Amino acid sequence: MTRKRRRLYIVIAALLVFGGATALVLTALDDSLDLFQSPSQLMASPPPPERGIRLGGLVEEGTVLKSTDGLSVSFRVTDGAQSVPVSYKGILPDLFREGQGVITVGNMGPDGTFVAREVLAKHDENYLPREVVDALKESGQWQGEATQ
Amino acid sequence: MIIELGHFALILALAAAVIQGTLPMIGAARGDAAWMALARPAAVAQLFLVVFAFCALTQAYVTSDFSVLNVVQNSHSAKPLLYKITGVWGNHEGSMLLWILILALFGSAVAVFGGNLPPSLRARVLGVQAWIGIGFMAFTLFTSNPFERIFPAPLNGEDLNPLLQDPGLAFHPPMLYAGYVGFSMAFSFAIAALIEGKVDAAWARWVRPWTLLAWAFLTGGIALGSWWAYYELGWGGWWFWDPVENVSFMPWLLGTALLHSAIVVEKRNALKTWTILLAILTFSLSLIGTFIVRSGVITSVHAFASDPERGFFILILLAIAIGGSLTLFALRAPSLKAGGLFAPISREGGMVINNLFLTAACAAVFLGTLYPLFLEAIDGSKVSVGPPFFNATFVPLMVPLVFLMAVGPMLPWKRADLAGALVRLKVAALAALLVAGLTWYLQTGGPILAVAAMGLAAWLFIGALVEWADRVKLFRASPGESWRRARNLPRAAHGMTLAHAGLAVAMAGMIGSSVWKQEVVTNLKPGESVEIAGYSLLFEGVGKLEGPNYKAERARFTVTRGGEEIALMFPEKRVYQVKAMPTTEAAIRTTFFSDLYAVIGDADGQGGWTVRVYHEPLVPWIWIGCLAMVAGGLTSLSDRRLRVGAPHRQHKSTARPAAA
Numbered sequence: 001m002t003r004k005r006r007r008l009y010i011v012i013a014a015l016l017v018f019g020g021a022t023a024l025v026l027t028a029l030d031d032s033l034d035l036f037q038s039p040s041q042l043m044a045s046p047p048p049p050e051r052g053i054r055l056g057g058l059v060e061e062g063t064v065l066k067s068t069d070g071l072s073v074s075f076r077v078t079d080g081a082q083s084v085p086v087s088y089k090g091i092l093p094d095l096f097r098e099g100q101g102v103i104t105v106g107n108m109g110p111d112g113t114f115v116a117r118e119v120l121a122k123h124d125e126n127y128l129p130r131e132v133v134d135a136l137k138e139s140g141q142w143q144g145e146a147t148q
Numbered sequence: 149m150i151i152e153l154g155h156f157a158l159i160l161a162l163a164a165a166v167i168q169g170t171l172p173m174i175g176a177a178r179g180d181a182a183w184m185a186l187a188r189p190a191a192v193a194q195l196f197l198v199v200f201a202f203c204a205l206t207q208a209y210v211t212s213d214f215s216v217l218n219v220v221q222n223s224h225s226a227k228p229l230l231y232k233i234t235g236v237w238g239n240h241e242g243s244m245l246l247w248i249l250i251l252a253l254f255g256s257a258v259a260v261f262g263g264n265l266p267p268s269l270r271a272r273v274l275g276v277q278a279w280i281g282i283g284f285m286a287f288t289l290f291t292s293n294p295f296e297r298i299f300p301a302p303l304n305g306e307d308l309n310p311l312l313q314d315p316g317l318a319f320h321p322p323m324l325y326a327g328y329v330g331f332s333m334a335f336s337f338a339i340a341a342l343i344e345g346k347v348d349a350a351w352a353r354w355v356r357p358w359t360l361l362a363w364a365f366l367t368g369g370i371a372l373g374s375w376w377a378y379y380e381l382g383w384g385g386w387w388f389w390d391p392v393e394n395v396s397f398m399p400w401l402l403g404t405a406l407l408h409s410a411i412v413v414e415k416r417n418a419l420k421t422w423t424i425l426l427a428i429l430t431f432s433l434s435l436i437g438t439f440i441v442r443s444g445v446i447t448s449v450h451a452f453a454s455d456p457e458r459g460f461f462i463l464i465l466l467a468i469a470i471g472g473s474l475t476l477f478a479l480r481a482p483s484l485k486a487g488g489l490f491a492p493i494s495r496e497g498g499m500v501i502n503n504l505f506l507t508a509a510c511a512a513v514f515l516g517t518l519y520p521l522f523l524e525a526i527d528g529s530k531v532s533v534g535p536p537f538f539n540a541t542f543v544p545l546m547v548p549l550v551f552l553m554a555v556g557p558m559l560p561w562k563r564a565d566l567a568g569a570l571v572r573l574k575v576a577a578l579a580a581l582l583v584a585g586l587t588w589y590l591q592t593g594g595p596i597l598a599v600a601a602m603g604l605a606a607w608l609f610i611g612a613l614v615e616w617a618d619r620v621k622l623f624r625a626s627p628g629e630s631w632r633r634a635r636n637l638p639r640a641a642h643g644m645t646l647a648h649a650g651l652a653v654a655m656a657g658m659i660g661s662s663v664w665k666q667e668v669v670t671n672l673k674p675g676e677s678v679e680i681a682g683y684s685l686l687f688e689g690v691g692k693l694e695g696p697n698y699k700a701e702r703a704r705f706t707v708t709r710g711g712e713e714i715a716l717m718f719p720e721k722r723v724y725q726v727k728a729m730p731t732t733e734a735a736i737r738t739t740f741f742s743d744l745y746a747v748i749g750d751a752d753g754q755g756g757w758t759v760r761v762y763h764e765p766l767v768p769w770i771w772i773g774c775l776a777m778v779a780g781g782l783t784s785l786s787d788r789r790l791r792v793g794a795p796h797r798q799h800k801s802t803a804r805p806a807a808a
Contacts, residue, residue, distance in 0.1 A: 028536070
């Protein structure tokens with residue numbers, strides 16, 4: 001076993017492992033990306049239903065409707081310029097409130113309603129998801145830095 | 149007054165670090181013993197000053213001194229004492245101070261216990277430690293000063309984020325930081341070795357215990373964080389592939405690789421350059437892990453309040469630390485002398501494979517975590533990479549690694565007989581088949597992959613035990629003989645068995661809870677009940693409860709199984725008054741084999757409540773397995789060989805210093 005031989009074996013093994021890893025990464029990236037969109041972007045060019053979307057904005061005041069069993073909920077997400085109807089089945093996060101920042105993950109339904117499989121609310125008083133802040137700035141609805 | 153003294157102490161500590169980072173380095177280059185010796189008292193002085201600064205801030209928290217801005221923002225006089233203390237590091241500024249404190253502790257440990265290190269190596273290691281300290285103290289003093297005053301002082305504080313007011317999270321940051329900072333030791337030794345142009349077995353014997361300690365802390369820290377997420381967030385999950393979790397997991401993956409490659413340097417004097425590179429990368433990822441959470445560059449479900457202003461400073465700091473060390477590596481690594489030879493099938497070969505898979509897995513996690521950042525920089529589109537990506541990349545890379553994990557320890561150094569090793573593993577293969585068969589029999593309608601995965605976990609578990617049993621001649625010699633052999637076995641061998649078997653147990657837990665988890669979401673009125681996995685939970689209603697700084701609504705469930713009452717469960721919904729923030733407190737009834745997990749949601753206004761119940765099989769095994777891994781790390785650490793340290797420098801293996 002010469003030094004060169006040994007190095008060759010290691011290089012081959014490394015190529016195999018990293019080549020395999022790259023292939024896995026490339027295939028996985030293709031079908032597990034969620035694209036962030038603001039309501040304005042979503043209304044301007046509705047994506048195909050199979051595309052995973054993260055819709056971010058504020059929960060529009062007065063639009064939260066719960067079903068009688070309390071399990072399904074519908075509300076609208078707005079960036080001030082446009083708003084999108086969202087339906088969701090499940091328990092809402094603790095910090096979900098009207099007028100507050102929210103990110104919903106799901107797909108655009110054929111009837112123009114966004115079907116969320118996950119709803120993320122901001123995590124504490126001072127924190128608004130950066131994507132939501134950017135979306136609000138873009139639509140001119142940003143009110144300046146959150147209370148500090 | 150004490151606060152100003154604390155602030156001043158931190159500035160003095162920075163000055164001490166500047167001295168420690170310059171004079172001993174120059175001394176080591178010139179061979180000046182007096183200048184080199186300066187590093188030790190400087191490191192100890194730095195520790196005392198930082199401890200003083202930390203105590204000053206803690207004192208402000210305990211006495212609720214609301215003239216300090218940091219205390220105002222993160223504390224409240226009604227908060228329980230434990231959370232007043234943990235509030236010190238429950239925020240950005242304070243956690244930076246904790247980082248510096250742990251760094252100073254590690255640095256002075258080298259100064260105090262490093263008597264048997266060659267003086268020039270010791271001076272250089274402490275010098276590099278000081279450079280890291282300078283970066284962090286400057287960052288803290290200039291951009292995130294915890295000692296800032298506020299005038300006029302408000303009457304009370306804004307309270308700590310209620311999610312952080314929890315025993316699990318109280319000790320999660322110190323553990324995690326001890327892990328991150330612990331890897332700074334391996335880094336400092338690596339940089340010092342590059343400057344010295346010398347890596348040998350003695351060097352590895354010094355690096356390994358620090359790496360082991362850091363690894364054990366990081367394992368514990370990650371497990372604690374995961375446990376907290378599991379019971380506190382109320383989602384019934386223990387890992388979300390959130391960027392914050394990923395950045396702590398990446399140094400763990402590379403640290404695990406480093407742990408193994410350092411053994412090869414120590415025993416066989418091979419893989420030296422690679423080990424140095426791993427040490428640099430592991431700490432670089434720790435730095436990224438510390439900063440990425442705070443810089444706000446990555447959107448995370450559970451990030452601290454973020455401040456983009458600090459981003460620039462952070463970027464400069466990362467560029468200097470990572471870019472500088474990699475440049476030094478590129479310049480000096482070629483001058484390191486190559487080490488021993490080995491056949492592809494050998495213990496060393498096994499370690500190489502281990503390292504390849506761990507680094508590939510780390511690279512995949514790295515890509516998935518930072519891809520949104522890259523993409524946004526390139527074309528401005530915002531995406532997020534979710535759990536499906538990590539499941540599709542990370543898991544396939546772990547399967548071969550876990551399979552080979554049982555084989556590797558069976559192989560002797562230098563050249564091994566693969567067939568012989570596999571024959572020794574026939575018991576493990578049998579166990580794997582048995583467990584897979586049992587899983588097949590027990591599960592109804594689950595995926596076939598889960599059956600194979602449980603078999604794989606059994607293969608690793610029994611494989612680890614077989615290796616240990618062979619070494620102590622269990623059942624093949626008299627019990628007395630086995631006992632004697634077990635006592636003579638190095639602690640590191642026991643540690644390895646424990647850690648490998650622990651991983652197998654944790655793995656079984658992860659598989660079980662991901663595949664056979666059951667969830668029921670429903671609306672219940674008092675007197676109604678919900679059925680899950682053979683349990684029946686009778687909802688008896690919701691009562692009010694008052695805590696020290698919160699109000700709660702507490703539901704009462706009576707759990708029955710087969711008509712027999714077995715437990716009461718009390719999930720809560722709390723509202724912390726100062727922040728007016730609601731939190732969910734799950735009720736968990738745990739047995740050795742599964743958890744029953746109940747959460748209440750909102751009232752529907754007509755007497756009903758939303759209720760969510762999970763049955764999570766094998767989740768307790770995750771925590772048991774992680775504990776075993778930490779215990780394995782600590783057992784290895786207590787090995788005599790590692791304590792003896794560096795005195796036995798091998799003369800034949802030392803390379804010439806490339807330049808001085």
